[in-house]
Amino acid sequence: MRILVAIQGHYGQRIADNIRQHCPAEWEAYTYSFSSDLPAIVDDANEFLPKELPAADLLISLGEHPGVAQMIPDMVKKSGAKAVIAPADNRVWLPPGLARQIKRKLESMGVEVVYPVPFCTLAEKDSQNQYIREFAKYFGRPEIDIELDRDRIKRVAVIRGAPCGCSPYVADGLAGVWERDAVEKAGLLHHQYPCLATMVMDQQFEDTLMHRAGLMTKLAVEKAIKGVKVAK
Template sequence: MSPSRVFVLASQSLFAEGVQSLISGQPGIEVVGVAGVGGQAVTAVRAAAPDVVIIEAMEGEQGRLVAEILEAAPRARIVALAPDDNRLHIYYQRMRQGRRVEDLLEAIREPPEGESLSPAALRLLVLFQGHYGQRILEHVRQAAPPPWTVNGWRVPSALPQLLSDALAFLPTHLPAADLVLSLGESSGVAQLLPSIAERCGARAVIAPVDDAAWLPDGLIRLLRTRLMERGVTAAFPKPFCSLTEHSYNTRQQEVSYESAQIRQFARYFGRPSFRISCDQGRIARVEVERDAACGCAQAIAWRLVGLDAQEAVEQVAFFQRRYPCLAAKRIDPSLGQSLLQAAIDLMQDAV
């Protein structure tokens, strides 16, 4: 593999020297040019044809330089930071990520957009506050395929209803992630999502709606817009177990999506799917092809064995409540039924 060719544009010579000292001699990295931010900087970048351009400049000047470099070298990845910011901002044709300055080497080596980590090696960050989220985190950790990395962050329980400064509630560092799964039990967690996605570099977010009080429709619309502005795809499955590899929600409100990261997650967790074998009218064998994220399908599967095939569908509702399913029991106005009943219907359809 050829090394990443790096060009450094800096408003401060000390910064340029520091970056050169940090990355020179590192495996897989080659410095092909250094210049100040004025004069013929863009021309020098175009001539060097780098893979990565590191820009250090104040915010206003930084934006101008990013636009000019993207036009002059559209295939280059830009790693930009301002002197008063402790995050890296990575650009392709639009801003993609925010990371710590300490992650500079990782940002340089990261493959170009479209060539990032295979979804098979999914990096998942799970946000949770209480039992609902912790149970899902534990099941996903246990059942995820070996290439996945599953990290969790317990979000503070005492979040204000309206956050004026989301960054004040975030830890100094969050692990890098391709996908964020938000399992908060308050609307405050959802308000943190744009900042969290930016800080950990996520390209997609799943924020399931198993209780509309935690994630009301108005907040979903706002979040979808704010995440889209950051180049992040979001899915809001209602209930969580309606998620498939192409869409989510129940039939009358089905929403399709395009995201390799969400699709990879939904290949293993989402709308339950079984392979059932019968012998003389009774269920002889049940294989779970796709489990609910909470593990409910796996818990129900073994209970179905030995049942009369005609009675099994009716028994599913009892088994699911007993598990128990933690979807809200209140009637959801948009569905005309409770989210618990919607989840039971999906499980019965699978059987």
């Protein structure tokens, strides 16, 4: 699978680096970087995009400004992407109204798009598109496997990692932790990584997206520990 990741700063760069580090060997991952000084409204995307972009099956838009999101249809045309993942880790970067406009435009082009809020909530069931589902096998809502030694965590294996790369960090930090403390510790490690999702209260979830992201990691640990107990 060929992936094009549109980035604009540290937030997107960290995700792109993690994808390259942990994706299957046969995947190809490219990045295109936008400048930080985009206008509020992009009238002509050609002013900010090259004549050609790397050919891709999947476009991942990780802009830190609404202008990047406005250019998603143009990036699709130039790359030939057949699917788009545009996370909303900060609603300022991708307002809901703009997301709906882009979705309608992409649907008219025959291109599937998903908007995970935040990125680490992405799951295979969110789409029937083969490229989005393939990506979500490896990156999205965290899934881990835990091995216990009596009441302490002996080993943690990452099955599916958060796109930002925090899952291996959390896994390493849980080694030796008492089982009863593992969920709370996972939440602390997630924040320390650090999580870059916004701390602004989100109207849809009545919670911050950073807290929602931390919950995904904590639930993964809770589920893994329950799985160990059931297996016993």
